[in-house]
Amino acid sequence: MGKEYFVAVSGQPNCGKSTMFNTLTGATARVGNYPGITVDRTEGRYCTPEFCANLVDLPGTYSLTSYSMEEVVARDVIVDEKPDVVINMLDATSLERSLYLAVQFMEIGVPVVLGLNMMDEVRKKGIRIDSEKLSELMGVPVIECIARRGVGKVELMESVQKVVEKTKGEWTPVNISYGHDLDPAIDEMTALIKENEFMTDRYDPHWLAVKYLEEDEIVMKNGRKAGPLSEQLEEKVRNVSEHIQKTLNTYPEAVLADYRYGFINSILKQGVISREDDLRFDFSDKIDLVLTHKFLGPVIMLLIMYSMFYITFNVGAVPQGWVENAFAWFSSTVGSLLPDGLIKSMVTSGVIDGVGAVMGFTPLILIMFAMLVFLEDLGYMARVSYMVDRVFRSFGLHGMSIMPFIMSGGLPGGCAVPGVMTCRTLRSPKERIATIITAPFMICGAKTTAYLMLVRAFYPDNATTVMFGLVLISWLLALCFGRLLRWTALKGESTPFVMELPPYRIPTLHGVAIHTWDRVWEYVKKAGTVILAISILMWALMTFPQLPAERVAAFETQRVQVAEQSASWSGTVQQKEDKVAKALADISYNEGEAALKHSYAGRLSEAISPVTDVAGFPWQANIAFIGAFAAKEVFVSTMSTAYSLGDEDPEEALSLTEKIAADKAWTTPVIWSVFIFLMVYVPCMVTVAVIARETNWKWAAFSVFGSLAFGYSLSVVIYQVGSLLM
Amino acid sequence: MSVSLRTMRKDQKGVVVSVNASGELGRRIRDMGLVPGTEFMVVGRAPLEDPVALRMKGFTLTLRNNEADFIVVQPED
Numbered sequence: 001m002g003k004e005y006f007v008a009v010s011g012q013p014n015c016g017k018s019t020m021f022n023t024l025t026g027a028t029a030r031v032g033n034y035p036g037i038t039v040d041r042t043e044g045r046y047c048t049p050e051f052c053a054n055l056v057d058l059p060g061t062y063s064l065t066s067y068s069m070e071e072v073v074a075r076d077v078i079v080d081e082k083p084d085v086v087i088n089m090l091d092a093t094s095l096e097r098s099l100y101l102a103v104q105f106m107e108i109g110v111p112v113v114l115g116l117n118m119m120d121e122v123r124k125k126g127i128r129i130d131s132e133k134l135s136e137l138m139g140v141p142v143i144e145c146i147a148r149r150g151v152g153k154v155e156l157m158e159s160v161q162k163v164v165e166k167t168k169g170e171w172t173p174v175n176i177s178y179g180h181d182l183d184p185a186i187d188e189m190t191a192l193i194k195e196n197e198f199m200t201d202r203y204d205p206h207w208l209a210v211k212y213l214e215e216d217e218i219v220m221k222n223g224r225k226a227g228p229l230s231e232q233l234e235e236k237v238r239n240v241s242e243h244i245q246k247t248l249n250t251y252p253e254a255v256l257a258d259y260r261y262g263f264i265n266s267i268l269k270q271g272v273i274s275r276e277d278d279l280r281f282d283f284s285d286k287i288d289l290v291l292t293h294k295f296l297g298p299v300i301m302l303l304i305m306y307s308m309f310y311i312t313f314n315v316g317a318v319p320q321g322w323v324e325n326a327f328a329w330f331s332s333t334v335g336s337l338l339p340d341g342l343i344k345s346m347v348t349s350g351v352i353d354g355v356g357a358v359m360g361f362t363p364l365i366l367i368m369f370a371m372l373v374f375l376e377d378l379g380y381m382a383r384v385s386y387m388v389d390r391v392f393r394s395f396g397l398h399g400m401s402i403m404p405f406i407m408s409g410g411l412p413g414g415c416a417v418p419g420v421m422t423c424r425t426l427r428s429p430k431e432r433i434a435t436i437i438t439a440p441f442m443i444c445g446a447k448t449t450a451y452l453m454l455v456r457a458f459y460p461d462n463a464t465t466v467m468f469g470l471v472l473i474s475w476l477l478a479l480c481f482g483r484l485l486r487w488t489a490l491k492g493e494s495t496p497f498v499m500e501l502p503p504y505r506i507p508t509l510h511g512v513a514i515h516t517w518d519r520v521w522e523y524v525k526k527a528g529t530v531i532l533a534i535s536i537l538m539w540a541l542m543t544f545p546q547l548p549a550e551r552v553a554a555f556e557t558q559r560v561q562v563a564e565q566s567a568s569w570s571g572t573v574q575q576k577e578d579k580v581a582k583a584l585a586d587i588s589y590n591e592g593e594a595a596l597k598h599s600y601a602g603r604l605s606e607a608i609s610p611v612t613d614v615a616g617f618p619w620q621a622n623i624a625f626i627g628a629f630a631a632k633e634v635f636v637s638t639m640s641t642a643y644s645l646g647d648e649d650p651e652e653a654l655s656l657t658e659k660i661a662a663d664k665a666w667t668t669p670v671i672w673s674v675f676i677f678l679m680v681y682v683p684c685m686v687t688v689a690v691i692a693r694e695t696n697w698k699w700a701a702f703s704v705f706g707s708l709a710f711g712y713s714l715s716v717v718i719y720q721v722g723s724l725l726m
Numbered sequence: 727m728s729v730s731l732r733t734m735r736k737d738q739k740g741v742v743v744s745v746n747a748s749g750e751l752g753r754r755i756r757d758m759g760l761v762p763g764t765e766f767m768v769v770g771r772a773p774l775e776d777p778v779a780l781r782m783k784g785f786t787l788t789l790r791n792n793e794a795d796f797i798v799v800q801p802e803d
Contacts, residue, residue: 063757067750094784097759251748257756285769285781294773386788390774393790399777496793497777498754501786 003051005164008077011089012101013060014379014502016117018042020089020147021057022510024157029057031518039073039424051161056083062097064104066218068427078110079202084169085111085160089147092116092129093503095273099138099264106140109173109204113159114142115152125282128274137267139174148508173204178259182252185240186210189233198229212237213252284379284503292383301384304375309411312368319363327356346539354535355528358631361445365415366520372407373515377507382499389497395479396486398495400426401435405478409442412451412471416440416687418519420694428495434485436691437703440683441478443471446632450678453636457657458671474679481680481710489702530686534630541601542627542638547594555591559584596642601626615712616673616719618665625677631684669722673715680711729801731778731794739767739802747796759783760797 009024011017022029025044032041042057058077059070066072078086086105090098095116105112116122116131135142141159145152177183189209193200199208199222211219212233223230241252248255290296331352338344375381381403389399402410404426408419419439426432443451451470452463459466486492562583569576596602597619605622612622620642627634643659660666682704683691692700728743742764745755759782760766766782776791 063753065753065757067753091785094759096783097785100757100759250744251752254745254748254752254756257753258761261759261761281769281781284786288770288779288786292770292772292779298773386777386779387772389790390772390776496751496754497788497790498751498758498760498793499788500758501779501788503785 005051005053005085005160006081006083007053007055007085007087007160008058008081008083009055009087009089010058010074010101010105011060011115011117012062012091012098014500015060015089015091015098016145016147017060017089018057019508019511020087020115020117020145020153020156021055022508022514023147023150023153025055029514034073039069046157048157048161053157053160055087056081061101063101064108065214066216072218075108078105078108083110084164084167085113087113087115087156087160089115089117089145092118092122092144093125093127095129096261096264096268099267100260102138102140103174103176103260103264106138106174107176107210108207109171111163111167111171112140113156113163114138114140115145115147115156116142117145117147117152119144119151120146130272133270134267134272137270137272171204173207175206176259176263178210178256181244181248182213182240182255182259185236186213189213189236192229192232196227196229198233199223199226209233210256213240214256215253282503284501287504288383288501291380292387297383297387301387304380305406305411308368308371309413311371312364313413316364316367320360323363324356324360327352327359331356342543345543346536350536350539351532354539354631355532358531358633359524361415362520362524364413364445365418365523366516368407368414369418369519370512370516372403373512374507376403377505377511377515379502379504382501385499386501392479393494393497395483396431396490396494397435397479397482398426398428398431399497399499401431401482404435404439405442405475408439409444409447410471410475412443412448412467413445414442415444415446415523416442416683417523417690420687420690421519421522423694426495430486430490430492431495433695433699434482434490436694437485437699437706438478438482440687440703440707441474441481441680443474443679444632446628446635446684447678450628450632450635450639451675453639453657454660454671454675457661458666460661470675470679473676477676477680477714481707530689531631534685538601538627538630538634541604542596542599542623544599547591547598551594551598552591555587555594558587562587593642596623614719615677615715616667616670616723617677617715618663618670621674625681628678629682629685631686632678635678667723667726669719669726672722673719676718677711677715680707680714682707682711727800728798731797731799732791734768734778734799734801736768736771739765740799741765741802743798743800745797747793751793751796755789755793755797758787760787766799 009017009021021042021044024046029042029044032043034041039059044055044057046053046055056077058074061068061071061074064071064075064078066075077083088102088105090102092098102112102114114134116129116134119129122129131142131144141163143152143155143159145156178186186206186209189212190205192198193205193208198205202222203211203219208219212223215237220230220234223233237252244250244252244255291300331348334352335344335348338347372381384402385399387399388402392399392401404419404422406414406419407422408414408416416439419442420436423432423436423439426435451467455463455466455470562580566576566580569579571579597606601623604626605619609619609622617625620639623642624635624638627638639660640656643656643663682688688700688704691703731740734740742760742762744762745752745760747755760780764782766780768778769781769786770779771777772779777788778791778794780787780789
């Protein structure tokens, strides 16, 4: 007991690294973030009677160069946190490529244990791997594993212990020969670096020289800060570059890669691996013949997406009902305990109803996420990106952008919060930001309710067609705005689409459960914090200041007058009672409207009306838009408050849709002006907070004001042109 | 005769002769193992004929046609 090891688990994407990590750490795994960035950092412990290992799961990466965030993180953890051992999981079915990362770890010098994963698939394919021979030639322990079944996990950790005891924290970088063009230059640079102790506290001199030849951006940037030697090193690199360009017509980093693969091949060819046919079709290829087929592929893709939303809404509606009922019960119970007044109003309509409306979506999010994580782990989402890349690229986005779009409500009912979080899978910062900004245009669950209400009111006969049209418009606007962004603020080359199509693998239940739970939990936390605060604020804005006493008294006087006058009315008793009820309802309605217009929310609406009149918004929509910034759900509830204030008898009340349909203010240009504005104008506040976290506050502010300007311009055009034509 | 990867047909096999991309694209291609000497086969094209999918070294790689332009290959027969 007492010995603590620090172990990093690494590997290329889809190699089963996280499966092994989950198997090793079990329930101890916690997800956090690397300081300052949004790449997940998963940590956990593995204990035996003799030692405890603190494991950190490095982001999956193909190499340790410094292009993507994942690669930078993986390298910085090694260089700065100096783990005792790196467990490098490999997909043994593509051993040559997998060893490329392992070789780079060995070049840094960190002690490595190799886990040859998927050995069952290797055997099934008829490939034979001599892992003892591999271990001997590479000089590192090699353990055969089947991560999904936990095979090899004990042996892996035993090797970790042996390696730690043997190396005792000493790092021994492996130096590969890079040929007669580069080796002399590397030697010279290494000598210079050693002599000047240039960044040697952080990097191994030989490795640093190699990174200079690779023109690694981060290393060179650090070098320029570290001292004048960097100038000399860069000069040397330029000379070597020119020479290689002239003699071999290539670049130093290409030569380095070739020699690394050469090194790997020389090992594999010494009897480590034997295989029948490298390019043999396997099971996944057969599935792909159908799933990525020219015509069938897109059709199946649409069917899968449609059924996902069908399942989400039909299966999810049941637990959603439970959650909503629970909150309704809670609201009425608390309401009956509290005395009438402001406190009761705040607790029930501000706190419980506000948070409850959002929590009601939790089951939907859970179900949708579980299915998406399943499809992702299965390997299907990579195929979807592959199929749509050509279309998305013409709009300046990336094939991978489709995931965030779908999640955000590309088929109505998603949510932009998880949608924006999904953008982490995009590698290029520019395409990522363009996707983050445009994904909230999609018709999320909250907007769906608003559209259903409005469409039912104005287009009762063509509801389905209009809804479908709105979905198409949302995609079109998102793609077009993305195109605009990529022409202006986010100008730049598109990211390469060099991507692996992983073989189809049935995901483990454990893995899907963990990923789903992480994301749902983040959503629940937000409902409990941000939404709670906002719904109290909205309640206050629509409640205060209250009508002054004399105006309340004036409405009271009107009521008394009606009662008095009714005595002199003619007609039967029944007719008289109806007339009185109608008159009283009108008075209550007027009082409610007056109260809302008197409140801060009402005054705000009044204040901005010169601007919104240009786009033709009715005043009720004005307030609803302000409220819907907090959460789009608020649009419907505010509209219903604005239209129903004063209706005390639900039997008498017309439904909200009927009232809106009867309101003369809603002409066709107004309707479409509101439709489009609601779609685009701003992401809800929770989404803005998430955008800020995933990028920075500058982009979050842009997503608010940029979308606002875009939506407003569209609405003004629609209303003005529409009104001219009408 | 060496040609650009873009011109390869579906189900055609070949060997990579050289990768003429530098910078991020070049590095990504090499990281994935598409280096001179690699044998591959074109296994499919996306519904709009772009990107293209290659089978090589025990896995399937996709890249766009304008990225395939940088890769010179020697088609089999």
